[in-house]
Amino acid sequence: MQLSPWTLTGVVLVAAVTFYLGRRSSRFANSTHDFLVARRTVRSRRNAAAISGEYLSAASFLGVAGIVLKDGADGLWYPIGFTGGYLAMMLFVAAPLRRSGAYTLPDFLEARLGSVALRRCATWFVVVVGILYLVPQLQGAGLALKTVLPAAPPVIGAAVVTVIVVANVLGGGMRAITLVQAFQYWLKLFAIAVPAFVLCAVFVTGNPAASAGALGSPAPPMFPQQTTVDIQTDVRLHVDEVTPVGVREPGSDTDRTVVWAGSATEQVAAGTKLTFPAGTQVPTVSDAVSANSDWLSPGKGLTDLLQTYSLLIATFLGTMGLPHVLVRFYTNPDGKAARRTAVHVLLLLGLFYLFPTLLGAMSRMYVPQLLVTGQTDAAVLALPHAMVPGLIGQVLTAVVMAGAFAAFLSTSSGLLVSVAGVVSTDVFGRGRVSDFRWASLVVGVLALAFAVLMRPTDLSLSVGMSFALAASVFSPVLVLGIWWRGLTWPGAMAGMIVGGVLVIGALATNTASRYTGGWAPWLADQPALVTVPVAFAVTVLVSLATPAGRPVDVNSVMLRLHAPDPLGFMRDRAVARFGQIDTSKQRAGRGRHRK
Template sequence: MTAAYGLAGVVLVVIATVLIGTLGLRISRTTSDFYVASRTVTPLRNASAIGGEYLSAASFLGIAGLILAYGADMLWLPVGWTGGYLVLLVLVSAPLRRSGAYTLPDFAEARLESMAVRRATSVLVVLIGWLYLLPQFQSAGLVLRTVVGAPLWSGGVLIAVVVATNVLAGGMRSITLVQAFQYWMKLTALAVPLIFLLLAWRFDGAPDLSSRDAPPRFAERTAVSIGLPVTVEVVTPVRVTADGHVDGRRYDGSEITLSAGPHRIDNGTTVTFPAGADVPHVKGTPVRTDREWAMPLAGRDHSIYATYSLILATFLGTMGLPHVLVRFYTNPDGKAARRTTVMVLSLLGVFYLLPALYGALGRLYTPDLLMTGRTDAVVLTLPGRVIGGLGGDLLGALVTGGAVAAFLSTSSGITVSVAGVLAQDILRGGVRSFRAATLLALIVPLGLAIAARELSVADVVGLAFAVAASTCCPLLVLGVWWRRLTVAGALAGLATGGVLAGAAVVVTIAAGPPSGLAGALLAQPAAWTVPVAFATMIIVSWCTPRQVPPGVVRMMVRLHTPESLDVDRGTWRPRRV
């Protein structure tokens, strides 16, 4: 894809986003408009907006990249991310809407009548939001670097500026309109190119990966350009042509032999491989035959544990994501919240059929991404590689626009959630405080994205799900369904789950998980951190029965009484101390 077409796709999506977002400026006047769109969003529009913000960089780029690298095991991610809404539907969506709160900390204080619990929840919401924003900004940099060669920091800055413009203009009303548009934009951006890619695959004889008992190989003589320094593992010695630095030595188009083992290749280096050569894999990516790649649980250490932990994190983490929860405050009533959730399940189910096919096609047509470590770019690379010509350029521009829509919509939703918490609990004001908090919500993760090393998009998002599942999920489930939850129990569970899952996140991101069982426990911590958090909340609550809030009976009636009955609900207002 030429840079001009890719840049055109980015510009058109940004212009459309800003124009739609400015509509919110005309209809957003009150605090309720900015926080929850005055609770007047219809189920279909809300479901489309949820799909728009939930389908992040991890969904649009990350799933395909992980399937390309790791195979069928990664299909659990879209299954879990979709199934999480079923758990949300059954357990918390309607009661959460009936609570009358604006944010998750609002709900925590209303349920437990404690400012301490509110503050703890606020800290977690902000940290989860920032952790989720980090890969959005990094992925935006990947897209701009891929299509126009821009520096990595430029994509994050672009997304932050556009998101700030929309959120400052109209808050929740603005981003609801934008995100509903962006869901359908993302679906179109994946579905239309995929039709042509599948036709090309069929014309190519429809090769079947599961029948090949060999690792990925270059189908023809291929020059691989390295954008960032990488260490690759070579399994079979191969004679290549190198132009750049390999293992610390400079080569100017001369032939060298890459022996079996690790090799360091610097950025700006081009390595040309002969046809039929095995594709070296970036260090840390498993080298599997195509048959092993197509078989679940093949060749992974502690794969059964990792799979079940991933399922637990995605199923339960969904209900703990602040930008997801705030959407259910925008429905008119609990019935509309349930209808919204059912529609979301349908919209997500349709979307998640597509990235898996991109990952499989990438294994056939873009295996060189396994060497560069840029597997997240497979969705962007395939149209130009398989279709080529003007058609490939146009389809590539469409995919690029969809990727930008993914970053914008998810970043907008997270920003509103984090800004709402910062405005209420730190700045403590109305619309002006919300706007100031918006800038703070964006600046911190943008700085982290620029400073941090490049990370796998879906891996970081998966860790955010693990933290949410270990903290907000126990608070919500027990807060909605167990009247004996106490202030001490909630605080102990939040602290325990947050520290354990947070430590696993820090170790994994900073240094990478160690090998063996310890590495599996850190890379996928939800299987042990979630039960520990639930158990801590329950046991400490049993030991502190006198700390049950005095108004718990009234609050439980409010959460579980249908709106058709005449119960005084109103809008809950937090205490100020």
């Protein structure tokens, strides 16, 4: 696929409008209050659009369609989990979290349990979760740009997104990006819905380009014509039948014909070009579903069932632990508005996820070559040109590309604000505007470095690991901190550390496995089924064993969290007090405590 003027125009327009809206909103940001929580004056509908805008990341815009293309029915659990997490957020967390008066997640934990040590521990986990989530956004930007401009190295797309996001966040923080993210939700909905409607109309009229076969066919997809596939990363390909293929090795100018045996797995090096005759069954990367009959059906074995439960636990509970999601609820005027925001988010996300799911299914018929390269995340970018070659296909690709860059920009903005807010108030310790700006710059550069150095994986899978970490570290302390008086700061810290260490260990195991032959069990890829219950259990048991760590003002704090807003118990914590010890109020537990 070549870069067309339409695609370039779409990307430039999105970048320019994003920068303009951010700079315009930045004029009204002049205090830490503006930079962290936009003065807590964001109305529920705009806040819902802004949350949806930052939540619909690369994993949603590109990854959901890619995972449906590769895994079929099992891939549908991702959009279900991504959306359903806001139901748990609305029921258990949204309103009490806003009534706490906190500015960040570590600040909430200190307000609830009164421990400086717990706050510092939470600070570092927020940084890890934020950067782990930010890296695939930048990698996705590189993938998107490389899909339409093969000569561009992936670092270009990542660098463009980083520069725009850092510039907006430096200018006005949360105040600057609220309007930007609300606008970008509607832009992303337009960019995914319009191509979906047009391509469906083309499909129904029976005029699309030749397909790889009906989805109802039990066999794998087939190449409708002779197809050459450029392998850009090392892959292991599986074939179900004897397959003749032309192979051009890296650095060679000539093709040689080889025959792959049926039910075999072949290792193909990066830089190889494979040519498949018309009517050949499409090989798939080794972890993809090959036959359409299996693709249409959910997994039937015990392992597939456990993986599904693990994914649902991670996405349902991980949503409430994502720092860029939580910080949005601090911007609502009160608890009622926070709960109303969560309801609106459910509606907006449910509407959006209809379209990438549909495009993922159509991609299996019209861009099966992505199953060979393993870059299924490019499905929504490659599908329009494949179904409608010519000018209409180029325009639709430009629209999708604009939406993809909006996804990278909006999610990256929210992550950068949330992580920079925590770093500026808890690491730099003063909470000044200048500290926030320095923190934004440091976090942005660090995330870009990791995006360049780390090996890209499927966007939905890598983001799923972020959800697992957030669910294991923060959901126990949030749920128990809001609904259980018996929680103590030693119990909260023990649960966070155990849950975090288990998930990070699984991530390290999975990463090592990918480089050394894929030997790790499924639990290393989806660890939440074990890590979340263990984190909850450790939190409860340690809290029961350390009653002295319970704050003496627990009753008044719980009243503030749960009393209806009109009663007037809610009190916002002062930004100016961040990093300062309050000795006027002694609270139970080891170490120093602040208000």
